[in-house]
Amino acid sequence: MQRIGLFGGSFNPIHNGHLHLAKAAKEGLGLDKVVLIPANVSPFKQDAPGMASGADRLAMCRLAAETLSFCEVDSCELERSGVSYTVDTVRLFRERYPEAELVLLVGSDMFLSFTRWHCWQEILEMAALGVVSRMTGDLEQLRRQQAFLLQYGKIFLCDVPVYTVSSTKIRENRKNHTDFSCYLPQKVVQYIVSHNLYD
Numbered sequence: 001m002q003r004i005g006l007f008g009g010s011f012n013p014i015h016n017g018h019l020h021l022a023k024a025a026k027e028g029l030g031l032d033k034v035v036l037i038p039a040n041v042s043p044f045k046q047d048a049p050g051m052a053s054g055a056d057r058l059a060m061c062r063l064a065a066e067t068l069s070f071c072e073v074d075s076c077e078l079e080r081s082g083v084s085y086t087v088d089t090v091r092l093f094r095e096r097y098p099e100a101e102l103v104l105l106v107g108s109d110m111f112l113s114f115t116r117w118h119c120w121q122e123i124l125e126m127a128a129l130g131v132v133s134r135m136t137g138d139l140e141q142l143r144r145q146q147a148f149l150l151q152y153g154k155i156f157l158c159d160v161p162v163y164t165v166s167s168t169k170i171r172e173n174r175k176n177h178t179d180f181s182c183y184l185p186q187k188v189v190q191y192i193v194s195h196n197l198y199d
């Protein structure tokens with residue numbers, strides 16, 4: 001059976017932490033591919049300052065995906081207007097791939113607040129969760145959340161070292177004229193500079 005990782009985010013910009021998660025999930029969970037899905041408007045980041053356009057975030061995702069053979073990019077959330085609810089995206093992929101196992105990939109911050117997501121129980125009926133930690137020492141907390149959510153669906157924790165970087169830090173470094181190039185694929189760095197993003 002095909003196993004497909006669905007990886008949504010603002011990707012403002014996409015960075016090596018996101019790619020680390022994609023690689024860890026691909027290897028740890030035996031995924032056939034990982035689909036990067038940039039959000040139009042994240043429910044948790046409505047009115048967030050410094051949001052690059054959907055077109056720019058999509059372009060950067062495409063450049064980053066070129067560096068990983070198993071990654072592709074899907075613009076379904078950008079094409080839907082308004083707030084991007086993951087449940088709608090998972091329904092779409094469920095219809096597209098009725099036979100496949102879908103694994104929704106999330107970092108630990110999103111996992112720990114998962115019960116705040118719109119229709120989270122329905123999401124767990126359609127897809128498993130694949131979780132990668134963002135913070136050293138949070139394994140106990142992740143295991144507790146896993147034990148709770150296991151009543152509703154399948155939850156996989158990927159046991160890999162943490163890669164600490166965030167889009168916020170990259171945007172801040174860019175504003176402060178501090179080097180940020182080690183946190184992103186080279187072509188994404190070039191895109192940010194040539195399109196005057198986040199300055």
Ligand code: ATP
Pocket residue numbers: 008009010011012016017018020021105106107108109110132133134163164165166167168169
């Ligand atoms: P921001 O700093 O703007 O809030 P972010 O770096 O958290 O952005 P998002 O695009 O909001 O990035 O994250 C998309 C998904 O990727 C979320 O599930 C998040 O937990 C996960 N993620 C982001 N950075 C990392 C990282 N360094 N390691 C593991 N997962 C990550």
